[in-house]
Amino acid sequence: MSTFEEQIQHKIDTKTKPLGALGKLEAIAKQVATIQQSLTPQLKQPTILTFAGDHGAAKAGVSAFPQEVTFQMVMNFLNGGAAINAFCQQNQITLHVVDAGVNFDFEAAPGLIDAKVAHGTASYITGTAMTEAQLQDCFDKSAAIVADVAKDGCNVIGFGEMGIGNTASSSLIMSAMCQLPIERCVGRGTGLDDEGMHHKTDLLTQVQALHGDITDPRLVMQTYGGFEIAQMCGAMLAAQKHGMIVMVDGFIATAAYLVAVAINPALKDHAIFCHTSGEAGHQLMLDHLKVEPLVNLGMRLGEGTGCAVAYPLIQSAVAFLNDMASFESAGVSESDAT
């Protein structure tokens, strides 16, 4: 008996195409089949969870936008007016917005999940961004949300975020997890000018001097994370346990992934990197992880938009695997090369 890997590779290689001609789609087809341990995998109830949270450090001038944009954009998500709404609707992806810790009290609304840990994190400028108990709360709450989504039949899930100041947080996480100097991890986020970039880099350099070299993944998240980043991290770990395909979005989502995969390396086999963000530093994170995302569209929005636009490519990978003829079934002659 051949192994599952040999069987799926044989199925891909005997489709009516030159060997390897579907490029990255072949790797995705193989990965999805392997996750599901099926030669005829199916994508069910695709879902994106967009986690929102506020940051104590957001008031220290690390973003081009004021903190209230976090709650204002959550309202925009709930009213269906954001990019993530448009792309999820286009591709028939279910969207849930999660209040992980926005500095605002929302009324209950359809599509909004209340997983609030607190009204924003504390600032890593003066101490840890969250307590150990708050980090655990993030992991517990996000795992419960993923369990509910799994009950609805979802087997492919993407995670996005909204949080003014969260690129600064992600740069600190990246620097610690990838052991890279902070200046290589800092980017313009929502659009800082050169002066803003200098301020952000200087501030984060001081923050690192305060906390020292942290390498334990949970402590990195507790020290620098946002509630939305910690909940994405917990949700990725839970999705792996449920056997789901995990779609990874941009810079902030990959920072959450860096911590998650350090906690459970088995997550790697479930992760599909959807796009390369235009945020400086994302390519370096991807290099560190030795992964190549599906597309590079220069997007740097967050919200899970990279997952939503790349999802049809995952559908294409599954479609060719399930629907294409083989050389034998179609009566097409195979290559002469040996």
Ligand SMILES: O=C(O)c1ccc[n+]([C@@H]2O[C@H](COP(=O)([O-])O)[C@@H](O)[C@H]2O)c1
């Ligand atoms: O996903 C990305 O790669 C990405 C890159 C830059 C910015 N963002 C979004 O912009 C916000 C963070 O930017 P900032 O400048 O406030 O740190 C947050 O809401 C993210 O969703 C997202």
Ligand SMILES: Cc1cc2nc[nH]c2cc1C
């Ligand atoms: C308008 C706006 C929309 C966003 N979506 C995700 N991050 C964002 C940041 C801003 C500023």
